[in-house]
Amino acid sequence: MTGFDAALIDLDGTVVHGGSLLAGAGAGVEALREAGLEVLFLTNNPTRSPAGWADHLSELGLPGDADEVLTSAEATVRYLDAHHAGARALPVAGPAVVEQLETADVTFVEDPTAAEVVVAGYHAGFDDEEMTRGLRALLDGATLVGTNRDRWVPTDAGPIPGSGAVINAVAGAAEVDPEAVLGKPSQETVDLAMDRVGAAPGDCLLVGDRLDTDIAMGERAGATTALVLTGAATGSDLEQTDVRPDYVLESLAEVERVLDGDAVDGA
Template sequence: MAPRAAVVDLDGTLLHGDTLLPGARDAMAAIRERVEHVVFLTNNPTIPPEAYAARLRDLGVEAAPDEILTACTATIAYLRAHHADDAVFAIAADAIVDQLRDAERDLVADPAAAECVVVGYDPGFDYDDLHAALRALRDGVGFVGTDPDRTIPTADGPIPGSGAIVNAVAGVVERDPDAVLGKPSRETAELLLDRLGVPAEQCVLIGDNPETDIVMGERVGMTTVRVRTGIDGGRRSENEERADHVVADLGAAAALLD
């Protein structure tokens, strides 16, 4: 296998939380020696690319902000393409709202003024937010989720993620979202390929999650490699059979690129 570009998932593949997985630093150096382009991919919508890149550099991993593609980055790109001038009401954590504001989206505090509603991870999500969603999501108002992850793995066990909140809102308004960004959405895959500037068949995607990483890579025709370093301990999935390669860790994935 001799790809021109590598897409590397972050949590569960390169990192566990704020800690590099064993051998990950050397593995990334080896991957960079073998490909022309690298992009790091994550469904975490709360951390901006600049902060992710700084975190990786502090850990000794080469990374630039334009090499980080997050679920919030993909959401902002979708809003620019489909809701460029719309008033946006966000049901999401402050860290997500801040990124929307920095991207110069027209944010409104009154749900009745919404022309598009963005729903994402929010540890403070409550009944009042569901009521606000009912007020905001009238006929013709856009409904966008940042990512589909129903749970987020942590050292203390899974916690509810963006997908759980998106599903709760969808249930109360009796309507599916117009789009849910992040992996494995086609919109995010297309944004990724545009950033890489390399045809999908010349890319390898390395990740630990069969339901998001592997499905997205397969969807656009990338070579897919599943690593067994995810916090689920490499639990088998029906989508695992769809991966082109299954290996122990990122170091083993790097060796495939020789």
Template sequence: MRTRFAGALVDMDGTLYRGDDPIPGASTAIETLREAGVAVQFLTNNATNSPERYVEKLADMGIEATAADVVTSGLVTADYLSREHADDRAYVVGEDALFAALDDAGVTVTDTPTEAEVVVLSLDTALDYDLFTGVLRAIHPGTPIVATNPDRTKPGTDGLVPSTGLVVGGVEGMTGRAPDVIAGKPSVVAARFALDRLGVDAADCLLVGDRLDTDVEMGATVGTTTVLVRTGVTDDSTLEASQIEPDHVLDSIADIESVLHDAPPE
């Protein structure tokens, strides 16, 4: 079966798996997309793992991928900083995968708050008082704040767990400042990075994810066909109350074949 879609941006957490548990039918759904001629790019707002680690995780679930098939918010953030803050020293809250992405992109990182020229916020599961003290001292009037993503929570194996919103909220509570830039979903920065890597126009692309405020909002902003799956954080009451409307709502990505027959807009 062929389809009009040339590409798909597919979220991972809550769409292909919850924690370490794969969503039933997820691997078959990816095969269905590829057999229909759809190029697949895996897209996640989680900056705590490298693309290589995601390749291993997907392989354990029967999904083939290469590192070039995976876009993390860490990669998008590193690319953004390398372009917009190429000569600036970054004070970073995050884990090893983010630091590695920044290093690969040539971003200069400092662990001295007073040297900071840009502050980067991401999830650090080893949060402590000293870390927040460092961030507070790194943020001067006019210091840009860049967050890898805005997610308050993410799906875990046994339920929701905190995400980068824990850090962003803490910093905003201290300083009264929200991030100046969100690099990951739902930003156009992330969308353009992923679409450019995929080599597909937004109008010919699916965006599949479990979040209205990141996945679906981003897809709608840039003009993809949006698909919300119910296997992550969005329940019926949230969907009904939201002003963000996906083009399709599926119980699971396992039902993706039904979307491939979608007619082009008039």
């Protein structure tokens, strides 16, 4: 008896780093499953599809199902369907994102003057030409929708720009604000995750390595939150923010402390 129905677990910096599983992360996830929690991996990284993530995690020794992965791209698809059904959309995003967005009820166009929505997310091919296309569409009155807010992400080779950087670049050029940026910490992503696990936020444990996305979202939704120190946030970051995780764990390997109901230590 843990008091939780489901665990929402971030991937980069929480379960994986670069091409490897973080030490103890596999055991941590297994402990949550064995305790009867529904597990949902919740990632802002749209460079793999849910099936791609499931395959990748299986290869690393953490078998799972595509249904257990919710990406910011999927949240974006749902948003486009709800708010821009039938629209002509200009992608400022890479092939992996566009592939996932292809299930959305939009028609992708390349001509900025034909676009009604600009859908922006990170990709390594971002350049001046793409910024120009996005700029022209936005000056022409198109609406900007972004996949997720992360400005930069750590990689084995060093930090690289994230979707937030690309969205900000295009929005900044045209001097407009995005209509919506999906992924964590957006409410759309909370709603979608709750739908998927069939639980209320108060019955969920959220585990992640970022204070401004993972923990802030869980806190606002009313979930129990656990920060792991294996990724973006360090202990000293905690001193510089109002975001207060319920638990602070060295790594996901320690998640059983939360299930055992150890005293709340992050408050």
